[in-house]
Amino acid sequence: MRARRSSHRKLAADHDDTPLRARLGQRPTIRDVSRLAGVSRMTVSRVIRDLDLVLPATRERVNKAIANLGYVPDRAAGSLASRRTGFIALILPTLTNTNFAAVAHGLTESLRQADYDLLIAYTEYSLEEEERQLKNLLARRPEAIVLTGAVHRRAAARLLLACDVPVIEIADLPRHPLEHAVGFSNYQAGRAAARYLIERGHRHIGAVASASASDGDVIDHRGEERMRGFEDELRLHGRSTELVLRHGRAPVSYEHGAAVTPILLQREPRLDAVFAVSDLSAVGVVMECQRRRLQVPEQLSVMGFGDFEIGTQINPALTTVHVDFRALGQRTARLLLELLSGATSPRPSIIDVGLRVIERASVMSR
Amino acid sequence: MRARRSSHRKLAADHDDTPLRARLGQRPTIRDVSRLAGVSRMTVSRVIRDLDLVLPATRERVNKAIANLGYVPDRAAGSLASRRTGFIALILPTLTNTNFAAVAHGLTESLRQADYDLLIAYTEYSLEEEERQLKNLLARRPEAIVLTGAVHRRAAARLLLACDVPVIEIADLPRHPLEHAVGFSNYQAGRAAARYLIERGHRHIGAVASASASDGDVIDHRGEERMRGFEDELRLHGRSTELVLRHGRAPVSYEHGAAVTPILLQREPRLDAVFAVSDLSAVGVVMECQRRRLQVPEQLSVMGFGDFEIGTQINPALTTVHVDFRALGQRTARLLLELLSGATSPRPSIIDVGLRVIERASVMSR
DNA sequence: GTGAAAGCGCTAACAT
DNA sequence: ATGTTAGCGCTTTCAC
Numbered sequence: 001m002r003a004r005r006s007s008h009r010k011l012a013a014d015h016d017d018t019p020l021r022a023r024l025g026q027r028p029t030i031r032d033v034s035r036l037a038g039v040s041r042m043t044v045s046r047v048i049r050d051l052d053l054v055l056p057a058t059r060e061r062v063n064k065a066i067a068n069l070g071y072v073p074d075r076a077a078g079s080l081a082s083r084r085t086g087f088i089a090l091i092l093p094t095l096t097n098t099n100f101a102a103v104a105h106g107l108t109e110s111l112r113q114a115d116y117d118l119l120i121a122y123t124e125y126s127l128e129e130e131e132r133q134l135k136n137l138l139a140r141r142p143e144a145i146v147l148t149g150a151v152h153r154r155a156a157a158r159l160l161l162a163c164d165v166p167v168i169e170i171a172d173l174p175r176h177p178l179e180h181a182v183g184f185s186n187y188q189a190g191r192a193a194a195r196y197l198i199e200r201g202h203r204h205i206g207a208v209a210s211a212s213a214s215d216g217d218v219i220d221h222r223g224e225e226r227m228r229g230f231e232d233e234l235r236l237h238g239r240s241t242e243l244v245l246r247h248g249r250a251p252v253s254y255e256h257g258a259a260v261t262p263i264l265l266q267r268e269p270r271l272d273a274v275f276a277v278s279d280l281s282a283v284g285v286v287m288e289c290q291r292r293r294l295q296v297p298e299q300l301s302v303m304g305f306g307d308f309e310i311g312t313q314i315n316p317a318l319t320t321v322h323v324d325f326r327a328l329g330q331r332t333a334r335l336l337l338e339l340l341s342g343a344t345s346p347r348p349s350i351i352d353v354g355l356r357v358i359e360r361a362s363v364m365s366r
Numbered sequence: 367m368r369a370r371r372s373s374h375r376k377l378a379a380d381h382d383d384t385p386l387r388a389r390l391g392q393r394p395t396i397r398d399v400s401r402l403a404g405v406s407r408m409t410v411s412r413v414i415r416d417l418d419l420v421l422p423a424t425r426e427r428v429n430k431a432i433a434n435l436g437y438v439p440d441r442a443a444g445s446l447a448s449r450r451t452g453f454i455a456l457i458l459p460t461l462t463n464t465n466f467a468a469v470a471h472g473l474t475e476s477l478r479q480a481d482y483d484l485l486i487a488y489t490e491y492s493l494e495e496e497e498r499q500l501k502n503l504l505a506r507r508p509e510a511i512v513l514t515g516a517v518h519r520r521a522a523a524r525l526l527l528a529c530d531v532p533v534i535e536i537a538d539l540p541r542h543p544l545e546h547a548v549g550f551s552n553y554q555a556g557r558a559a560a561r562y563l564i565e566r567g568h569r570h571i572g573a574v575a576s577a578s579a580s581d582g583d584v585i586d587h588r589g590e591e592r593m594r595g596f597e598d599e600l601r602l603h604g605r606s607t608e609l610v611l612r613h614g615r616a617p618v619s620y621e622h623g624a625a626v627t628p629i630l631l632q633r634e635p636r637l638d639a640v641f642a643v644s645d646l647s648a649v650g651v652v653m654e655c656q657r658r659r660l661q662v663p664e665q666l667s668v669m670g671f672g673d674f675e676i677g678t679q680i681n682p683a684l685t686t687v688h689v690d691f692r693a694l695g696q697r698t699a700r701l702l703l704e705l706l707s708g709a710t711s712p713r714p715s716i717i718d719v720g721l722r723v724i725e726r727a728s729v730m731s732r
Numbered sequence: 733g734t735g736a737a738a739g740c741g742c743t744a745a746c747a748t
Numbered sequence: 749a750t751g752t753t754a755g756c757g758c759t760t761t762c763a764c
Contacts, residue, residue, distance in 0.1 A: 027530065040751045045743060053749060070528055075505045076445040077741035080756045085442060095470060101461040108488075116732045117502070120486055121473075134485070162436055196395040254679040287679045298737055310676060313653045331498065406735045411759060419733060443757035446740045655762055 029071040037065035038084065043223065048073050051324040077202040087334065088116050089142035091133055093125045094251055099306055103170065106329020107146070109320060109337075114337055116143070125250040126218045131156040135311035144336055149183055150174040151221040153271060166339040170332055171325075172222050173352060180339070182332045184261070187220045189321045189355050190229025193275045193303055195359050196319075198237050201366035202273035208260045208285070209277035210250040220250035223277040226305060230275055243268055252277060258282020263294075272300060272366060279304035279320055280310045284312055286362065301363040316361030323355045376593030394435040403431035414439050445507065454482050454510035454702065457683070458501055459491045459586070460617055465672055465691040469536065472695020473512070473702075482509070491616040494582045497522040504529060510702055511676045515549055518539040519585040523585055532705040536698055537691075538588050539718060546705070548698045550716045555687045555721050556595025559641045559669055560725050562685075564603050565732035568639035568667060571600065572609035574626045575643035576616040586616035588644040591670060596641055609634055618643060623650020627658075638666060638732060645670035645677045645686055652728065653679055667729040689721045 034041045039058060041352040047056050047062040052061070064073070076089045088111060092100045108118055119140055121133035131153045137145070142165060149169030152160070160167050160178050167179040173188050198203050209227045212219035229308055231241040245267075247260050257276055261284075276282035284305030291344075296302050296316055304320040306310055311318030335349055373680055396414075400407045405424060412420050413428040420428070431437070445451040454477060474484055486501035497519045503511070508531060515535030518526065524546050525535050533545040538552050563571050575593045578585035591613045597607040611633075613626050623642055627650075630637055644649035648670030655662050662668050662682055670677055670686040677684030701715055 030743095031741080041741090042743080042752080043750060046750085049743090055749060058749080068523075074446075074502070074506055074507055074741055076442045078452060078743070079758090080440075080758085081741080083756070095461055095467040098462050101467065104461060106404050117485070117506070119483070135438070138438045140483070141440055141442060154733095183736040207430040249458045254675050283676070284679055287681060290681045301521060309620050310649070312651055313624060313655045315653060337373055347386075397757080407758080408735060408760095409733085412734085415759090423735060424733080440757055443740090444759070447757080447759035449740070449759090462736085 005072040022127040027074075028071045030073065033062065033065045033071050037062045038171045054132045063173040082117050085141045085143060086116050087119050087139040087140050087142040089134075089145045089147075090118050090120045091130060091145070091147035092120065092122045092180065093135070093148055094122050095120070097251060098321075102169075102325040103329040103332070107333050110330055110333030111336065114340075116336075116340075124218070125152070125257070126151045127156070127222050131159075134159055137348055144168065145339055146332060146336070148172070148222065149177070149181055150225070152178075166336070168332055169336060172225065173244055173350065177348060177350060180335060180349045180351075182328060182335060182353065184323050184353050184355045185226035185229075186326075187229035187232075188225035189231040189323070190231075190275075191307060192227070192229075192355070192357055193231035193305065193321055194237075197273045197301065197303060197363065198273060199231070199240070200273075200301070200363060203366070204246065204259075204268050204270045205239065205273045205275070206264045206268065206271050207231075207266065207275040207277070208245050208247065208252075208257065208281055209254050210248050210256070211246040213249065220252075220277070221248060223250065223252075226277055241266035243271065244267060254280055254287065257286075258277060258288040259284075261285050261288040265292075265294075273303070273363070274351065275303045275305075277305060279306045279308040279318060282318055282320070282362075283308075283310050283314055286316075286318065288311075295365040297362050300366075303363055307358055309358070319360045320358050321355055322358045324353060326366060328353050373624045390494065393440075394437045396437070398435055399428065399431045399437050403428045406627060406639040447524050451507045451509060453485050453506050453508040455503040455506070455511045455513075456484050456485065457496060457502075457511070457513035459514055460488050461486070462598050464638055465689075466537075466673060468691040469695040469698070470539065471563045472692045473699050476696055476699030477702065480706075482702075482706075489585050490584070491517045491521070493517070494583050497525075499523060500525055509706055510534065512536055512698060512702070514538065514588065515543070516591070518544075519631045531731070532702070534698055534701060536694060538591065539716065543714060543716060546717075548694060548701060548715075548719065550689050550694075550719050550721045551595075552591035553595035555671060555689070556592035556597075556641075556721055557599040558595075558721070559671065559687055560596045560599035560603075563639045563641060563667065563729065564599070564605070564668070565668060566639075566729060570609065570634050570636045571605065571639045571641070572611065572630045572634065572637050572641060573597075573641040573643075574611050574612050574613065574618075574623065574647055576618050576622070579615060583614060584619075586643070589616065589632070591620075592643055595664075609637065613729070618647040620646055620653065621651040623647035623652075624654040625650075627651050627654040629660075631660075639669070639729070640666065641669045641671075643671060645672045645674040645684060648684055648686070648728075649674075649680055652682075652684065663728050663730040667732075669729055677726070684725045685729040686724050687721055688724045690719060694719050702715055 028040050030044050033044045044062050046060050119137055123129040134156050135258050139270050145168045147167045169177055169181045169255035170183050172183045173181055201347055207230050209223050210220050231244055233242050282302050285302050294300055304318050307320045307322035311320050396407050396410050400410045411430050413425050434666040435541050446723050484678050500522050501700055510532040512534045515538035535543055535547045536549050538549045539547055571594050576586050597610055602609050614622050640651055648668050652662050672685050673686045673688035
């Protein structure tokens, strides 16, 4: 280190002849490669980036030098010079949800080829945390920002609007998107579920979701949209919404459904259908019913959302609302790639990946 | 941009007087802040990094300028200068496994406070992919590398050994760790499961896991270790291992258990116990048994590994081998922080977080 | 407590 | 096809 610095002072950039031994124990730089290969740093840079302007013979010499030294380029330095970091920021509520993990999967697959790296953060459904994470990510200069949609803190929205990179909201279709959006209507998902249950003759329909924290910060906004849709559809049919229960904190899981079942049953013993904000909670409902010797679907129909694999395996298999999250990830990646290649007009894209009710055995007609 | 570059040529570093309007539409840099606050860039840098050598009054002026401009520091530039990127690389088989997601969670929580960002990659259980991901991550100059343990490609191991940052293998305890390790013995987990089933009087004991790909690249090595332990314990008790079935490709899930159950049953109709390499597969076994009107545990005992939440909810609840993956993540974070602060001797740490059998209702004594 | 100089390891732009 | 120059936006070092 010492040796290099002082030699820099005296020598032209590409003629530094600091002996290799002086660099022992240091990571080799592009200059070490260039000296070993007897070319300029630019040539090495071109080889690294596969720029096709290098004679095959030269290229091979360089590659040999790279291999010999075990050289690994430093992308932080490259980013600084090229003003392209190769980072895409992804902010998700949680990773412990296979559907969100599937989104990350779909994104990574497509982005890897274009040599982008995902910078993943998760908020645990807290808007405060979203803002904190966003600030943190911005310092890494992502070339695009992908985050779950619709609701953000004021300051976070301002940051997103102000930053000069594409912003994509996913997993919902906000009425007022910040910019681009790839998702589906959670509200319509809720309505579809209610309609499905009503059409099948259920009279005492309940629903379960998480509650928001007292300070309103921790909240599953997309789940809440589904509940809103569910309630609106109930009202549209002149039904009561008093069996729509919000309980516990997001994210919901199996235990949520198990805990909420007796509450609902106590509130309305004639309960004949339940919609859960997530399959995981719905599975919990089914399991609790098994324990209570309550027949699903004969005595109680159960419906979920998200089409998680466990729903296909339980008995009876779970009727649910399906959204293709992997496709959502891939579609987002495609949009991202268009945006980043500058091929698309800057006109905001709003992409609906749709949803559909999957009929399985946990709901029966009455 | 143009304006800035040319002015640079003529002016001393901190006396650049490029008008602010020339910078419109550009992200503000530290220099913009310094000019607005009427201080040098160094002072701004000190404020940003909370270096406590700045007069409160100065600090406030700087902070005001930062807020006015909406300045966000560029960590790529900072990394280059300070030679500290603040990145920790994490390579996992998959994110779609709540236990691995829990590790990522545990790690993030602790590392965020120290201002480190996790760079997450996943391999889908492919060693080739592990190597590719590793190369990719290395270019981001992580200050430490965390990856699932024990088996790596030669080239990957060489890269890990050669790189000058701490390497921590997790989720297993390799016989020959590359450096540090935080995990548990998958082999002992398998033995413990076999012992548990044998002690409870089972006579026809089966086990199910994934098979390795034909080219041997895609394989769940830690799961395979559990199977090895399971088989060894069976042999130790003079039992046959012919009901240890390897089927399908990692990662296993619910469907795996469902698919494998009839195969096992056909091979040995008197089958009275099954150990699955993962709770997810074990749950699939239980569900398939329900469909076949095979009583668990009366006719067949089922045991899993990993203590996933679903195992606590199914009926009967799943007996399993528990490992605290969140603690594993936190313990890893603690080691990481020690290592990175230089507090610890460079002596490799091998940390066993242990495991234990959780008795629930899916296994009965015969 | 603050500032100037030098340079981190790379690439854009412009030679040749 | 390859090389030279001049930074990218920060921080280190050392001076005052």
